Amino acid sequence: MCKVCGCNQAEVTMESTHAHHHQHLDFEQASPEVSTSAASTSRLIEIEQNILSKNNYYAGQNRQQWSDDKIFSINLISSPGSGKTTLLTEIIKRFKAQHCIYVIEGDQQTALDAARIRETGVQALQVNTGKGCHLDAHMVGHAAVHLGMRKNAFLFIENVGNLICPAGFDLGEAHKVVILSVTEGEDKPLKYPEIFHAADLMVINKIDLLPYVNFDLQHCCAYAKQINPEIEIIQLSATTGENMEQLSDWLIAGKAELQSGQRKL
Amino acid sequence: MHELSIAESSIELLEEHAVTHKFKKVTKITLEIGVLAGIEKSALFFCFDAAAQNSIAEGAELLIEDKLAKGICRHCHQQVTTRGWYEPCPYCAQLPIDITEGEQMNIKSLEVEN
Numbered sequence: 001m002c003k004v005c006g007c008n009q010a011e012v013t014m015e016s017t018h019a020h021h022h023q024h025l026d027f028e029q030a031s032p033e034v035s036t037s038a039a040s041t042s043r044l045i046e047i048e049q050n051i052l053s054k055n056n057y058y059a060g061q062n063r064q065q066w067s068d069d070k071i072f073s074i075n076l077i078s079s080p081g082s083g084k085t086t087l088l089t090e091i092i093k094r095f096k097a098q099h100c101i102y103v104i105e106g107d108q109q110t111a112l113d114a115a116r117i118r119e120t121g122v123q124a125l126q127v128n129t130g131k132g133c134h135l136d137a138h139m140v141g142h143a144a145v146h147l148g149m150r151k152n153a154f155l156f157i158e159n160v161g162n163l164i165c166p167a168g169f170d171l172g173e174a175h176k177v178v179i180l181s182v183t184e185g186e187d188k189p190l191k192y193p194e195i196f197h198a199a200d201l202m203v204i205n206k207i208d209l210l211p212y213v214n215f216d217l218q219h220c221c222a223y224a225k226q227i228n229p230e231i232e233i234i235q236l237s238a239t240t241g242e243n244m245e246q247l248s249d250w251l252i253a254g255k256a257e258l259q260s261g262q263r264k265l
Numbered sequence: 266m267h268e269l270s271i272a273e274s275s276i277e278l279l280e281e282h283a284v285t286h287k288f289k290k291v292t293k294i295t296l297e298i299g300v301l302a303g304i305e306k307s308a309l310f311f312c313f314d315a316a317a318q319n320s321i322a323e324g325a326e327l328l329i330e331d332k333l334a335k336g337i338c339r340h341c342h343q344q345v346t347t348r349g350w351y352e353p354c355p356y357c358a359q360l361p362i363d364i365t366e367g368e369q370m371n372i373k374s375l376e377v378e379n
Contacts, residue, residue: 045286046374051274051296133267165267168303168368193350194303197364226351229339229361 014143015111015126055169058137062144062172066155072255073155075171077195078179079188080161083205085113087179087238087247088156092120094248099255100153104143106135106160113158123147134165137172154255167194174254175199181206182213186220189227196227201234203247208237268308272316275372283321288377291322295374299332300348301367334367 050056066073078084085105092101103124105113114126125143127135140157149155157173159166178199180188183206189196196202202224204217217235224231234250236243279291298304306329313327333346338354339361345354347367353360 041378042292042376043288043379044374044376045282045288047282047372049278049372051271051278051370051372054274054277132270134270136270164303165270168267169270190351194301197350226360 013128013130014139014146015114052168052170055137058141059170059172062137062141064172065144066172066174067258069149069151069153070259071149071151071153071155072251072258073157073171073173073175074251075157075159075166075173075176076179077159077163077166077176077199078161078181079163079184082161082179082181082184083238084158084161084179085116087203087205088158089116089120090238090241090244091156091247091251092117092122094244095154095251096120096122100150102144102147102149102153102155104135104140104147104155104157106139106158108132108160129160133160133162134169135159135171136169140171152259154251163188163192163195167192167198174258175201177201177203179203179205180220182209182215182217184215186216187223189220189223193227196224196231199228199231201232201250204233204235205238207235207242208240267303268305269312269316271304271309271370272312275313276316276320276322278372279322279375280320282375283377286377288379289321290378291325291375292378293326293328293376294322294372295328295330297330297332297369297371297373299334299367299369301334301350301364302370303368304370330373332367332369334364336362336364336367338362 076084076088088103095101101122103117103122105117105124105126106129107113107126108129111126114124117124125147127139127143129135135157144155157171176199178195180202182204204220221233224233234243234246236247238244275294279294283289309329310327317323317325333348335344335346337344338357338359340359341354341357343354343356345356345362347362351360354362
């Protein structure tokens with residue numbers, strides 16, 4: 001049971017105790033075409049309904065809201081330990097003087113990451129998914145309402161560390177960004193194709209460690225392009241700052257496109 | 266284990282259909298899952314049984330129909346069927362194929378009792 005509004009969201013908890021802002025979105029689903037056969041007690045009902053229709057409905061609501069408010073939203077996805085939170089804190093340090101930034105942190109347990117983000121001085125909210133292995137659009141919609149975001153902001157959503165499950169769950173974000181670090185295998189794009197296919201940008205992190213590991217950058221990029229020819233790739237080190245300006249530029253350009261109305265979410 | 270979410274979402278939709286279509290028990294549910302949907306069938310079977318406990322679908326038989334993926338080869342522009350994200354075109358052996366279908370996960374039909 002969701003602890004924010006009592007809606008049916010098993011095992012999800014969210015930090016913060018302030019008043020309930022939630023405007024519960026009644027799920028208006030178009031009645032699917034239904035045909036019923038046989039008049040006995042047993043009958044067949046044909047439904048043809050997307051199992052994720054509810055998630056997709058909430059994602060659509062989020063996307064509309066963020067589009068109206070010119071909020072540029074990024075869904076960060078990676079394995080545990082790829083350096084997502086470090087990357088995020090480094091981006092925040094570079095952006096916070098000029099931009100309004102909000103962060104939603106997803107983890108199974110603990111509010112440690114949100115605390116790390118708040119140390120940088122921006123507003124962050126932790127969502128604990130309990131047994132859940134991914135954030136969904138409904139949880140994120142709640143969290144966004146709790147954050148009370150101002151317009152023209154950046155919203156970074158740090159998904160649960162997992163390359164598999166978050167791929168299928170649209171949150172309403174402008175872009176999915178997948179992060180891979182050089183301490184992992186360069187063949188991850190082939191092993192976990194769904195997420196590399198769904199992402200618009202692949203960040204290869206920890207390139208300062210390249211001399212010490214057996215990671216073939218060229219192969220990694222080729223594998224990612226094989227799964228998703230359109231994917232953009234940035235190689236950087238959040239720790240040393242190398243190439244961080246490329247990611248900053250990518251984010252600023254994306255937000256500018258959203259604000260100028262060139263980009264329809 | 267997002268298969269658990271998928272199973273729970275399915276049960277939730279069934280509970281809604283039970284109200285709309287006035288039935289009390291689901292005896293069989295047929296799902297249509299694209300081969301690129303990222304669903305591990307054995308995990309979904311396992312999770313479905315767990316998620317169905319104490320619901321109108323408890324004990325229901327789950328059938329999963331695989332749907333092959335479709336796409337258009339970027340080189341020879343033929344429409345092809347495929348099982349993976351990076352299989353070469355069966356006609357010209359080139360990559361990539363722009364996938365047009367294969368990620369779907371739908372509830373196709375239900376057998377129910379009043």
